[in-house]
Structures are given as C-alpha cells and as structure tokens.
Amino acid sequence: MQTGQKIQALRIKADMTQEQLAERLFVSRELVSKWELGQRRPNVRLLKELAGIFGVEIDELIDAELFSSELASCIPSEMQIDPAQIIKILPSFLDTLSERDRIVFVRRYYFLEDIAEIGDAFDLKDNFIRAVLARTRKKLKRYIKEEVWK
Amino acid sequence: MNGNELLLAFAGINETQIAEAADTAAARQIFRRYKARRNKTIGAALRCAAVVLAAVGFVYRGMPKKVPAVLPIETTDAGQFTGSRLDIVPTTTAPYVDTTITPAVTPAASDAAASSTKPTKTEASSSVPAATEPAPVPGSRSNPETTGNRNAGELTNTQVLPTTGQTTTDRAASSTQTMPTTVPPTTAPTTTQTPTATVPMTTINPTSVSPTVVLPTDKETDAQPSVIVPDASLLPTDIPTSEQPSSTVPVAVPSTTEAFLIKQYVYSVAAPEYASYLSGKVIDGSRVGAKIGDTVAAAGWRFADGSMPVVETLRCELFEIKGIDRAVAVCVRFIDKGEALTTDHYYALCNPNAGLSSVSEFLIPTTLPNNEE
Numbered sequence: 001m002q003t004g005q006k007i008q009a010l011r012i013k014a015d016m017t018q019e020q021l022a023e024r025l026f027v028s029r030e031l032v033s034k035w036e037l038g039q040r041r042p043n044v045r046l047l048k049e050l051a052g053i054f055g056v057e058i059d060e061l062i063d064a065e066l067f068s069s070e071l072a073s074c075i076p077s078e079m080q081i082d083p084a085q086i087i088k089i090l091p092s093f094l095d096t097l098s099e100r101d102r103i104v105f106v107r108r109y110y111f112l113e114d115i116a117e118i119g120d121a122f123d124l125k126d127n128f129i130r131a132v133l134a135r136t137r138k139k140l141k142r143y144i145k146e147e148v149w150k
Numbered sequence: 151m152n153g154n155e156l157l158l159a160f161a162g163i164n165e166t167q168i169a170e171a172a173d174t175a176a177a178r179q180i181f182r183r184y185k186a187r188r189n190k191t192i193g194a195a196l197r198c199a200a201v202v203l204a205a206v207g208f209v210y211r212g213m214p215k216k217v218p219a220v221l222p223i224e225t226t227d228a229g230q231f232t233g234s235r236l237d238i239v240p241t242t243t244a245p246y247v248d249t250t251i252t253p254a255v256t257p258a259a260s261d262a263a264a265s266s267t268k269p270t271k272t273e274a275s276s277s278v279p280a281a282t283e284p285a286p287v288p289g290s291r292s293n294p295e296t297t298g299n300r301n302a303g304e305l306t307n308t309q310v311l312p313t314t315g316q317t318t319t320d321r322a323a324s325s326t327q328t329m330p331t332t333v334p335p336t337t338a339p340t341t342t343q344t345p346t347a348t349v350p351m352t353t354i355n356p357t358s359v360s361p362t363v364v365l366p367t368d369k370e371t372d373a374q375p376s377v378i379v380p381d382a383s384l385l386p387t388d389i390p391t392s393e394q395p396s397s398t399v400p401v402a403v404p405s406t407t408e409a410f411l412i413k414q415y416v417y418s419v420a421a422p423e424y425a426s427y428l429s430g431k432v433i434d435g436s437r438v439g440a441k442i443g444d445t446v447a448a449a450g451w452r453f454a455d456g457s458m459p460v461v462e463t464l465r466c467e468l469f470e471i472k473g474i475d476r477a478v479a480v481c482v483r484f485i486d487k488g489e490a491l492t493t494d495h496y497y498a499l500c501n502p503n504a505g506l507s508s509v510s511e512f513l514i515p516t517t518l519p520n521n522e523e
Contacts, residue, residue: 017485017486018486018487019487029487030487033462033486033487037460037462039460044157044158044160044161045161048158048161058154058157058158059154064154064157067153067157068152068153068154068156068157069153070153071153071156071157072152072153072156074156075151075152075153075156080151081151082151083151083155083156083158083159086151086155086156086159087159087162090159090160090162090163091162091163091164091167094163094164094167095167099170099180100180100181100184102167102170102171103170103171103177103180106160106163106167106168106170106171107171109157109160110160110161110163110168110171111171111172121174121177121178122174122177122178122181123178123181124181
C-alpha cells in the first residue's frame with residue numbers, strides 16, 4: 001500500500017475530511033488530496049505530525065525501511081547515542097557540507113524523495129547522487145563520533 | 151539508536167536548510183555551476199594531455215630517419231630534362247579554361263612565333279637573353295624563367311618545350327607535353343568554350359594580337375537566376391497553434407484543424423445505477439430534489455487521445471433533479487474537492503441512453519474545430 005493510500009485509510013478511519021486534516025497540519029486541502037493521490041509525499045516533519053494525529057508509528061505511514069537502513073550505517077555501532085543529541089548535531093553537520101551535498105542530503109532524508117526524483121529535479125545522474133549520499137553518510141558518521149566524544 | 155530515530159531527527163533541521171533544498175530553481179543553478187566547473191577541469195586536463203601527446207609526437211618526428219638524398223629525375227637519352235622535377239615552372243594545379251574571351255591571333259603572328267625555337271631547360275638560365283625571346287605559339291605557354299614574362303601565357307595542358315620532339319607526361323594534369331622538332335606553323339587559333347581538361351588556351355600577345363573580346367550578352371546573364379526560390383517541400387506545413395499540455399501524456403494533434411479540445415475534466419460515480427451516466431454542467435440549487443444516497447466518484451482529466459492518467463476518488467452525494475426522472479438524469483454534490491470540482495455546486499449526471507431533450511441545458515457540448523463546421 002502506498003503512503004497516500006495509507007494516509008487516506010487512516011484519515012477515513014479517524015472520520016476526518018481532507019479539509020479537517022489539512023487544518024490540523026496547517027497545509028492546504030489540495031496538498032492532502034495530492035498526498036492521497038500519490039502525487040506528492042509528506043516530508044519527515046509532517047509525517048511525524050501525521051503519525052501523532054493518527055496515533056501510529058511512522059513506519060505505518062511510509063516505507064521507512066529503505067531510508068532507515070541507509071541512515072543506520074551513519075550510527076557508530078560502538079557508541080550509545082541519545083536521539084536528542086543527534087537532533088542537535090544534525091543541523092550543525094549540515095552546515096559543514098557543501099551546498100550541493102547538503103541539498104541532495106536534505107532532499108533525500110527530509111523530503112524523502114527517491115534518487116530518481118532528485119536526479120530529474122536537478123538533471124543529475126543516479127550514480128552521482130548515490131555517490132554523494134554515500135560520501136555524506138560517511139561524513140555524518142565521522143561527525144557524530146567527533147561530536148559525541150567531545 | 152536506530153535508523154528510524156536518525157530519520158526522525160531530520161524533522162529538527164533548520165528552516166534555512168529546508169528552504170535551500172526546496173528551492174529547486176536555485177538549486178539547479180548551483181548544480182549547473184558545479185557541472186561547469188567540473189567540465190572546465192576536465193577540459194583543462196584533456197588539453198594538458200593533448201599538449202603532452204603533441205610534444206611526444208613532435209619529439210618522435212624530430213628523430214633522425216632514413217630519407218633518400220636526391221629525388222629521382224627522369225631524363226631522356228639525350229640527357230634533357232623531361233619535366234619530372236619539382237622545380238618545374240610553377241603553375242596552377244587545375245587547368246584554367248576561360249570560356250568568355252576569344253582572342254584572335256593573326257596568322258602572321260603565329261608564323262613569327264612558329265619560326266622561333268625554344269631553348270632547352272638546361273640551357274635556359276645561361277643561353278637565352280631577353281632579346282631573343284620567341285613569340286609565343288598559340289596554344290603554348292611560355293616559360294617565365296626563360297622569357298622573363300610571367301604574364302605572357304595562360305596555363306594550358308599543351309606545352310611547347312624544347313625542340314626534341316619527345317613527349318613527356320605533365321605531373322599536374324596528366325596530359326601530354328609535346329616537344330616538336332620544329333615549331334609547326336599554326337593557322338588561326340580556335341578556342342573552344344567547352345570546359346574540359348584538354349581544351350587548349352590561346353595566349354594573348356599584346357604586341358602582335360588584337361584580341362576580340364566576346365562579352366556575355368544580357369541574355370546569357372539573365373539566364374542565371376538572381377533569386378533562389380526556396381523549395382516548397384522545405385516550408386513547414388504543420389505549424390502547431392494549439393497550447394500543448396504540460397504533462398507528458400501524448401496529445402494527438404490533428405494537423406488540419408485550428409482548434410481542438412486538449413483535455414476535459416470528467417467524473418463518474420460508482421453507484422451501479424448511475425455508473426454509466428455522463429458528467430454535465432452545474433445546475434442551480436433550486437432544481438435539486440431529494441437525496442438519493444452517498445457514493446464515491448472517480449474524476450480526472452481526460453485528454454484528446456482518451457487517456458486519463460490521474461484519477462481522483464471523491465466522496466459525493468446523489469440527488470434527484472426536480473421534474474426529471476432518475477432514469478434520465480440526476481445531480482451530484484461532491485464532499486471531497488476535486489481539481490476542477492467544488493464542494494458547493496451541484497453537477498448534472500445524465501444517462502446517455504435516455505432521451506436527453508429535457509436535460510439539454512445540462513449537457514456539455516463537444517468542441518468542434520472551426521474549419522470542420
């Protein structure tokens with residue numbers, strides 16, 4: 001089941017109209033309609049809020065496994081890291097990146113876009129985007145280690 | 151901590167960072183600059199490589215190799231030069247044929263030319279003073295080295311060379327060079343106007359010839375068109391005038407019409423009794439009758455080729471139309487807003503199998519192109 005269909009199913013289950021859901025999220029009704037039609041995808045922030053509204057985990061809304069498995073390689077296995085610490089570290093890490101790498105990273109893990117979508121948006125090849133993401137994940141891992149050990 | 155928690159941590163990034171990534175146009179500029187820089191670097195690297203390769207090739211070419219000291223020279227039995235050397239009188243490589251000027255050479259001048267002899271090539275530099283320059287023979291070319299008169303002759307494939315009567319092969323034109331033992335007397339020369347390699351050119355001797363120049367007539371110049379008429383087949387015949395949809399759905403554009411329907415927003419309800427009913431216009435609220443029930447509708451843009459790439463599912467309510475039988479038409483009000491539908495209006499749904507004269511005001515007519523009416 002696609003994300004849009006899941007959102008629609010959960011909304012109908014919660015007996016809400018698209019307008020009501022849009023009001024709760026401070027977005028337009030058209031955007032909710034586009035989510036449900038699969039034309040657009042909610043970003044991580046809105047997904048978090050949707051999960052809160054419907055009382056579900058984010059895994060029930062999106063197929064987060066792909067993104068999670070990619071990001072799992074950024075977490076140093078030998079360390080215990082507090083999620084709150086990561087929330088503080090992440091914006092400063094993104095500031096250390098070049099514009100190009102930051103845009104690709106945010107598009108991938110905040111807007112949850114596919115690699116093909118990012119490539120189409122910026123006229124880039126998929127292999128290039130994969131290389132940028134892999135390189136940036138390695139940098140994130142190093143950064144987390146340095147910051148947590150401080 | 152796991153990947154999910156790290157993913158959720160992205161919800162806390164700065165608005166600036168979000169806005170930067172969301173601004174696709176600005177981000178494209180950044181990537182274009184990056185690509186230009188990268189191509190510049192690659193170009194510079196390739197240029198360096200080319201310079202290095204050129205240098206290697208230059209060094210290689212400069213290395214000593216075996217070269218024959220002297221070019222072979224063809225000579226006759228008498229030891230005379232026959233024209234194979236590279237330092238032969240410089241000529242143009244292609245035979246020049248003038249098709250417009252026909253000078254007339256009098257027999258007297260030609261006899262005077264015929265009575266003289268031309269020295270051999272080997273003797274040219276030492277034995278031929280300017281005063282003994284022979285008058286050029288019609289159809290011949292004088293050797294500037296021996297006569298000192300570079301303009302005295304035009305190139306011809308027939309060359310009169312030293313009086314040995316032997317024939318050699320011209321390097322440039324691959325025609326024969328005749329060397330008569332005596333310079334033959336010539337009659338009035340004729341210069342043909344056919345542009346072939348073997349047509350001899352008559353020479354003009356300013357001292358003895360009164361050339362008759364034949365100028366092209368007006369007719370001849372008018373024969374050449376001054377304006378090039380473009381081939382009609384190259385002119386565009388199908389100039390699209392209609393607005394093209396921005397989607398990637400192909401649109402069958404008829405080539406002979408001026409206007410045509412690109413897309414139309416249509417909907418149909420799921421209720422079996424009314425599923426075949428066709429979408430119609432908005433009707434006034436005062437015409438709306440009793441509610442029939444709730445259902446869902448499938449709505450979307452239908453393109454000229456009949457395709458409907460995106461279909462919305464919308465909740466709706468069905469109502470009767472006052473004075474109209476349900477079997478003819480009903481109306482629908484949408485609960486969920488569609489791309490081209492509101493939640494405040496009532497839209498007609500008409501049965502295409504019924505007589506629709508009573509609901510003709512609700513029907514949306516098909517758009518016809520102007521030139522087909």
